[in-house]
Structure formats: C-alpha cells, structure tokens
Amino acid sequence: MGRAFVYVILGGGVAAGYAALEFTKRGVAPGELCIISQEPVAPYERPALSKGYLLPESAARLPSFHTCVGANEERLTPKWYKEHVKSSYLSIIPFLNLIIHFLKWHNFLGIELVLGTRVKSADVRRQTLLTAAGETISYKILIVATGARALKLEEFGVSGSDAENVCYLRDLADANRIADVMQSSVGGNAVVIGGGYIGMECAASLVINKINVTMVFPEAHCMARLFTPKIASYYEDYYTSKGVKFIKGTVLSSFDIDSSGKLLILGMEVDCPADMVVVGIGIRPNTSLFEGQLTLEKGGIKVNGRLQSSNSSIYAVGDVAAFPLKIFGEIRRLEHVDSARKSARHAVSAIMEPDKTGEFNYLPFFYSRIFALSWQFYGDNAGEVVHYGDFSGNTFGAYWVSKGHLVGSFLEGGTKEEYEAIAKATSLKPAIEDLAELERQGLGFALAVSREAVQSPPPAVVNQSSGLVLERALYPWHATAGVILAASVAAFAYWYGRRRRRW
Numbered sequence: 313m314g315r316a317f318v319y320v321i322l323g324g325g326v327a328a329g330y331a332a333l334e335f336t337k338r339g340v341a342p343g344e345l346c347i348i349s350q351e352p353v354a355p356y357e358r359p360a361l362s363k364g365y366l367l368p369e370s371a372a373r374l375p376s377f378h379t380c381v382g383a384n385e386e387r388l389t390p391k392w393y394k395e396h397v398k399s400s401y402l403s404i405i406p407f408l409n410l411i412i413h414f415l416k417w418h419n420f421l422g423i424e425l426v427l428g429t430r431v432k433s434a435d436v437r438r439q440t441l442l443t444a445a446g447e448t449i450s451y452k453i454l455i456v457a458t459g460a461r462a463l464k465l466e467e468f469g470v471s472g473s474d475a476e477n478v479c480y481l482r483d484l485a486d487a488n489r490i491a492d493v494m495q496s497s498v499g500g501n502a503v504v505i506g507g508g509y510i511g512m513e514c515a516a517s518l519v520i521n522k523i524n525v526t527m528v529f530p531e532a533h534c535m536a537r538l539f540t541p542k543i544a545s546y547y548e549d550y551y552t553s554k555g556v557k558f559i560k561g562t563v564l565s566s567f568d569i570d571s572s573g574k575l576l577i578l579g580m581e582v583d584c585p586a587d588m589v590v591v592g593i594g595i596r597p598n599t600s601l602f603e604g605q606l607t608l609e610k611g612g613i614k615v616n617g618r619l620q621s622s623n624s625s626i627y628a629v630g631d632v633a634a635f636p637l638k639i640f641g642e643i644r645r646l647e648h649v650d651s652a653r654k655s656a657r658h659a660v661s662a663i664m665e666p667d668k669t670g671e672f673n674y675l676p677f678f679y680s681r682i683f684a685l686s687w688q689f690y691g692d693n694a695g696e697v698v699h700y701g702d703f704s705g706n707t708f709g710a711y712w713v714s715k716g717h718l719v720g721s722f723l724e725g726g727t728k729e730e731y732e733a734i735a736k737a738t739s740l741k742p743a744i745e746d747l748a749e750l751e752r753q754g755l756g757f758a759l760a761v762s763r764e765a766v767q768s769p770p771p772a773v774v775n776q777s778s779g780l781v782l783e784r785a786l787y788p789w790h791a792t793a794g795v796i797l798a799a800s801v802a803a804f805a806y807w808y809g810r811r812r813r814r815w
C-alpha cells in the first residue's frame with residue numbers, strides 16, 4: 313500500500329505549518345503536498361504550550377493557536393489544509409466554483425494532512441518513507457521538519473523519573489498532562505528541574521496556578537546559556553519575589569515516594585517533597601531516521617544556504633537543521649521558533665523558485681514572556697558584555713561586542729520600536745571602539761544606528777525568504793486559460809483518484 317506526492321513535509325510542527333503556507337503562496341498544485349505528523353493535530357505554535365496553555369483561566373486552546381498566528385499570518389486550521397490551494401484562476405468563472413467545491417470535497421485540491429502517524433524509517437535512495445502503520449509514502453522532494461524531543465532524566469542516569477506526576481513539555485499531550493497534574497496540585501509543591509526557558513516559563517505558570525515552586529539546576533544561575541550573571545540575578549530576584557525558591561549548582565540523583573505518597577527528590581542537601589515535578593533539561597534533534605544516510609553536524613542534519621541536505625532531494629528546517637549562519641560565518645543549529653518559521657519559508661522558496669532564491673541570511677532571534685516580563689535577544693552572546701539601562705526598573709539590556717563589532721543585543725521591557733532597533737543594529741554589526749561609551753549611550757545607541765540606517769538605506773535588497781508574491785493582473789485570456797485548467801484539473805482528479813485506489 314502506498315501513496316506518492318511531489319512534496320512531503322515530515323513532521324507537523326511549527327516549521328511544517330509555515331512551509332505549508334509558503335507552498336500555497338508560491339502556487340503548489342492540487343494534491344502535490346503532503347504533511348506527515350506523529351501528533352494528532354494540525355501544526356500549531358508550540359511556544360503557546362508553556363505560556364497561554366497553562367493559564368488557570370481563559371487558557372489558550374486549539375484551534376486558536378494553529379500556525380501561522382504567531383507571525384500575524386493566516387491561521388491554518390485542518391479545514392484550511394483540506395481546502396487551500398490557490399484557485400484564483402478557476403474562481404474567476406462562477407460556474408467553475410462548483411467543480412472547485414467538488415474537488416475540494418474529495419481532497420483533490422487540498423494538502424494531504426496525515427496526522428497521528430509516525431514515520432518509522434526513511435529510504436533516501438528510493439525516496440520513500442515507511443509509516444508505523446505500514447504505509448509507504450514516496451516523494452520527489454522531502455522537507456525534514458522533525459524538530460526535537462525532550463531529554464529524559466534517565467539519559468543522565470537519574471532513576472525513578474517515570475514516577476507519576478513527573479512531567480516533560482514538548483507537545484500538546486505533555487501540556488495536557490501538566491495542566492491536569494497542576495489542577496490536582498493547587499496549594500501544593502512543585503519542583504522544576506532545569507533553569508532554561510522551559511523551566512523558567514513552567515515555573516511562572518505553576519506560580520500563577522498557586523503552586524509553590526522550587527527550581528533546581530546544576531548551573532550557577534538561570535538561563536546560563538544566554539544570560540549573564542547580572543541579567544540572571546534580575547530574573548531570579550523577580551521570581552523570588554513571587555515565592556520561587558532556587559537550589560543552584562545541584563544535580564538530583566533520584567526520585568522516591570514518601571509515606572504520604574509525595575515525590576521525594578533525592579540528592580540535595582535536604583530531600584525535597586513535591587506533588588509534581590516538571591523537567592526541562594534540554595532537547596535532542598530527531599535525526600535518527602537519517603543517520604547514516606545524510607550528513608549530520610552539530611547534532612542536526614547539515615544543510616547548505618538553501619536548506620538542502622547532502623542529498624539534493626532532501627531539505628531540513630527548524631530545530632533539526634544545522635545551517636550556515638552567514639552573519640557569523642559558521643554552521644549552527646538553533647532551537648527557536650523564529651528560525652523554524654523562516655528556515656521553512658526559505659526552503660520552500662528554494663524549492664519552488666530556485667532561480668530567485670539566494671542563501672538563507674538569518675539573524676538569530678529568540679524571546680520569552682514570563683509573568684509581566686518580556687525579553688528579546690538578537691544575534692550572538694559572544695565576546696565582551698556591556699550592560700545598559702536600569703536594572704532596578706523595568707527596562708534594561710546588554711550588548712555583546714566581539715572583534716570590535718556589535719554581535720548581540722538583549723532587551724527586557726522594550727517597546728516595539730526599541731526591539732526593532734536592537735534587531736536592526738545587531739544585523740548591521742556596527743564597529744564599537746569604546747565600550748564605556750556604548751554603556752553610556754545604552755539603548756540610545758541601537759535607536760540611533762537604526763534611525764541612521766532608515767535615513768540612508770542601503771540599496772534595496774530583495775528578501776528572498778519574505779514570501780512576497782507579486783500580484784498578477786487578470787486579463788480576459790485568463791478566463792480561457794481558467795476553463796482549460798479546470799478541465800485538466802477535473803481530468804487529473806479522476807485519473808489520480810483511480811490511481812490512488814489501485815495502490
């Protein structure tokens with residue numbers, strides 16, 4: 313049994329949703345595109361799971377956060393996939409709408425969403441994927457968007473982490489579990505293991521749900537991969553003011569259950585009883601299907617500036633892709649939503665319009681929102697750090713300067729204009745001669761650099777990954793073309809339907 317598609321997206325997360333939208337913008341033909349996802353729901357904005365999804369009241373629920381609402385674009389509901397392929401040429405003639413409806417109804421004009429389906433093996437040479445249900449799906453072009461999985465404590469030799477009420481957070485099923493366990497733990501104690509953004513965001517949600525939180529992590533401060541000690545201490549003080557306790561520089565050894573049925577976390581100075589535990593200790597990219605078949609680097613699938621892997625029929629995007637970061641001249645794998653969205657769009661552009669698509673030119677961007685706080689970071693946290701702003705107030709930040717140039721910027725509590733300014737300034741990598749002067753100018757430096765760039769803009773550059781599609785004027789001959797096209801589509805649908813039934 314099998315099906316064949318021109319384009320297959322393997323994985324149904326953030327990158328898949330943005331790739332699908334881009335495919336339709338660039339005129340993918342009816343029935344050409346298929347998305348296969350292990351998850352039972354259409355692609356959604358994963359960051360919502362640790363934020364709005366865990367709120368005690370008016371929590372976000374699907375379909376409200378399907379992609380691509382996170383980038384203020386269309387919300388791609390399951391219905392959208394069923395119906396959505398550009399039909400402007402056909403719809404200019406009213407009676408052809410009937411044909412369109414017929415075809416959409418039979419899923420000939422849509423995008424095939426194969427949900428709740430795990431791909432268990434891939435044969436790169438034969439260009440096929442084998443699902444856990446035993447179906448073979450073949451492709452001409454494959455986009456790997458398998459993302460990553462949450463690391464488990466067992467992988468670090470911690471026993472007992474399969475105990476009840478020990479939660480992880482990567483997908484909707486995990487978020488539902490946390491929401492359920494939280495409900496039964498109100499007024500109780502939670503331990504959050506890990507001080508990265510999953511740990512920080514979950515800790516905030518637990519507090520909002522009236523659960524006492526202790527955070528445990530091995531590093532000297534929270535968000536150790538990004539924050540400086542000074543930035544971290546601002547957030548730790550804020551969390552402390554909300555009642556969160558920190559146990560830093562500590563690795564737990566195992567879990568146990570005490571006589572009252574509570575989880576006991578062992579290995580710390582005092583054993584810590586908890587009603588629930590949330591673990592956020594990092595992720596591992598889902599590359600296993602392609603190990604030994606594609607070139608891997610930095611834990612991900614190595615791709616070129618067109619997001620194309622060592623096999624020219626296969627592209628990789630999002631968390632699983634290790635791509636050349638032009639601005640810093642090295643291969644990186646990022647684990648952030650903005651890069652998933654933009655790499656997906658760029659790959660589709662490279663596939664559909666290869667001649668018009670250049671190299672992926674990406675400025676790393678990530679953000680987090682916790683309690684009433686909100687920060688954004690652009691670029692690279694390498695080199696010397698210059699802090700600026702009022703660390704006892706609401707707006708402050710840091711610049712990173714490497715080899716005499718601004719390479720990274722962080723800002724808490726900024727306005728839209730200020731965030732845009734730090735993004736712009738970082739992308740321009742201006743020369744920095746005097747760190748003390750940079751500190752004195754603070755946010756004003758980024759604002760001035762970005763204003764200057766607006767006043768004397770560089771020659772227009774076409775953003776290859778912007779997804780802009782030129783509107784074409786409609787002329788009478790389009791009507792004739794529409795009739796011919798409609799007849800062809802109907803004939804194709806009839807032929808394709810028969811062919812699919814044969815497989």
Ligand SMILES: Cc1cc2nc3c(=O)[nH]c(=O)nc-3n(C[C@H](O)[C@H](O)[C@H](O)COP(=O)(O)OP(=O)(O)OC[C@H]3O[C@@H](n4cnc5c(N)ncnc54)[C@H](O)[C@@H]3O)c2cc1C
Pocket residue numbers: 322323324325326327328348349350351357358359360361362429430431432457458459460481482483510598601629630631632646647648649650652677678679680681
């Ligand atoms: C709770 C949470 C909060 C986050 N918050 C932020 C944030 O605030 N800011 C930020 O910048 N980033 C955030 N991120 C990171 C961001 O969500 C990821 O970078 C992004 O989701 C990556 O997109 P992706 O499409 O590569 O992978 P994913 O969105 O993880 O999608 C991968 C998909 O592939 C499927 N899949 C994997 N293997 C198979 C297989 N063999 N067969 C079929 N399907 C398969 C998975 O089930 C999944 O649906 C957050 C992540 C999480 C988990």
